[in-house]
Amino acid sequence: MLRKEELEHLSRFSSTIKLARKTVLRADSLSLSPVTAVIEGTIGIQHILDDGRRSIAAFYLSGDIIDLRTPGTDQRHDLVALTRATICRLSPAVLDDVLQLNESARAVSVDNLRRQKCLALDHSVDLTKKRALEKVASFVFECRDRQPTVAAEIKLPMQHCDIADYLGLRPETVSRCLHELQDSKMIEQPTVSCITIKDAGALRTLADGTKHDGERAR
Amino acid sequence: MLRKEELEHLSRFSSTIKLARKTVLRADSLSLSPVTAVIEGTIGIQHILDDGRRSIAAFYLSGDIIDLRTPGTDQRHDLVALTRATICRLSPAVLDDVLQLNESARAVSVDNLRRQKCLALDHSVDLTKKRALEKVASFVFECRDRQPTVAAEIKLPMQHCDIADYLGLRPETVSRCLHELQDSKMIEQPTVSCITIKDAGALRTLADGTKHDGERAR
């Protein structure tokens, strides 16, 4: 996680690209330049199964560094723009030089890796044992905690069909769950891409996987 | 990923512990000593939801280094022994000193983080969009590729109930899927904890998510 000035500095040694939504950078083209900084927008790591099913394994926001170097194995994931996005392809060699010299930048870089690994593990927990409604509740918190500013309004960083592919659900289910959260007064949804948390306690409890039979006529 | 000699060297500055299966090292106790080397056996990262559902987000085998430092957030995951295991709690300070001096060890350490992040992403793909049978097929390959020696016999590094918590399934489903793979001649299962791949091509195709309606009386 670098600050904007640092990103801009690095970008001098690299190529900054604007991407339209749904633009895909395929895995094979990434092996040459596996390090990408997100300047603006949302970038997803996607994987297409042989029969077309799409999975979004992770997403990255403004300021994140995506390091796709995979020691020992082939890169199997694509990058995809989930919104209009601006990215910066970094030369791994140049980056490594910078990190070699700058100890604090190196620490930041390693922390960045640790943080992303931690996010991936948290996400795995959401995926393994949570029900659809719990997944969506958890996703709302992830968006809140990862958006740059602390605000009551949460701007969803991607569309419902992308959320579905990220949570292992279908777009219809995501829509139904968001409406259910709204019906039970936990959130409000002024527009499709904007959410306000109304009852953070109840939403947290739900996201953390507490049984709440009590609420369902039992 | 360090070699056994290196592990043993590091262990002089640390405490080596033998764990019985199901021993849990709770998240709060890990914040002081968040770096653990697996000497022998299988260690899982587990998370228990408020109502008792258990998720295993990742597992680590002999030689793996588990770095649970989570910059910025609290550690929320426990470690659990999925088999009888021997681990080595490393002092993060000592480890960082070693890495500060030894550039190649540092590279190994960063590669280790990248590799684990990559494994976590792959696992997310398995969890989001694959059906139970595909998940189990994929798991068989993961076990094959991660076990220390290349052998026809794959020793499952954990029990069915742990596999279930890792794949987001139930033990009954894992059992049924393994039998289905056996019925369709893709694997053989001499004992509960041992598997032989009989038709790697078909198993790979299945794991990668190709529709195979053709095989099902269509």
Place this chain on the structure above:
DNA sequence: CGATTGTTTGATCTCTCTCAATGGGCGTGG
């Protein structure tokens, strides 16, 4: 060798997917 833990099998239930059709919002081009 007995008790506990884990695996297997079968029957039923339920949550989510699937399919299809409608409606709305956003971006594009005029």
Place this chain on the structure above:
DNA sequence: CCACGCCCATTGAGAGAGATCAAACAATCG
């Protein structure tokens, strides 16, 4: 700036994969 068209969100009805529950069986450990 407005209108059109396309993509996305929504809604409903139905089907299916996996969960759940229960009970028998096997394996492991002390």
